[in-house]
Amino acid sequence: MRAPSPRNSRFWPRFTRDERGASAIEFAIVAPLVFILILGTVEVALDMIVDASVQYAAQQASRAGLTTANPSSGTRSQEAANIVNNILGGWTKINGKVDIKTYAYSSYNDISAGNYQNTMGNFGDVVLYQITLTMPTFSGIPKLFGIETMTFQRNYLVQNEK
Numbered sequence: 001m002r003a004p005s006p007r008n009s010r011f012w013p014r015f016t017r018d019e020r021g022a023s024a025i026e027f028a029i030v031a032p033l034v035f036i037l038i039l040g041t042v043e044v045a046l047d048m049i050v051d052a053s054v055q056y057a058a059q060q061a062s063r064a065g066l067t068t069a070n071p072s073s074g075t076r077s078q079e080a081a082n083i084v085n086n087i088l089g090g091w092t093k094i095n096g097k098v099d100i101k102t103y104a105y106s107s108y109n110d111i112s113a114g115n116y117q118n119t120m121g122n123f124g125d126v127v128l129y130q131i132t133l134t135m136p137t138f139s140g141i142p143k144l145f146g147i148e149t150m151t152f153q154r155n156y157l158v159q160n161e162k
Helices: 011-017 022-066 076-092 109-113
Strands: 097-105 126-136 149-159
Touching: 022 076, 022 126, 022 149, 076 097, 076 126, 109 126
Parallel strands: none
Antiparallel strands: 097 126, 126 149
């Protein structure tokens, strides 16, 4: 028996009507795109959770420094660092790095002038809390676009109690 060939006039009509394996081919074409979309959605959701955690850590750290009263254990900056590390500690276990900076200004006018001290401030001082979390991506999707690490940063500005 002869194998069907493109020159055989009976081959093409039969070949074009044959739908066996069409769904496997469609799956092979669409599946990578669907998996990338699913992983991308999970990546964005996890990034939003991390971002909310950094926001919460900045709020809680600023509340600890707001009162200008030293806590029973350590200083206000140590207390703020402990709060931030407790909230973001889970993210540091997957190679995340937390950076906490505080800038104290004597008034709101000094913020634009850049006159600050690297302290938690005194009574009535305006303090800027800058919390930064740098960590690797969860999935490989951002790496497809050249993004190796994700950086989440929050600045929180409060005035210490007088």
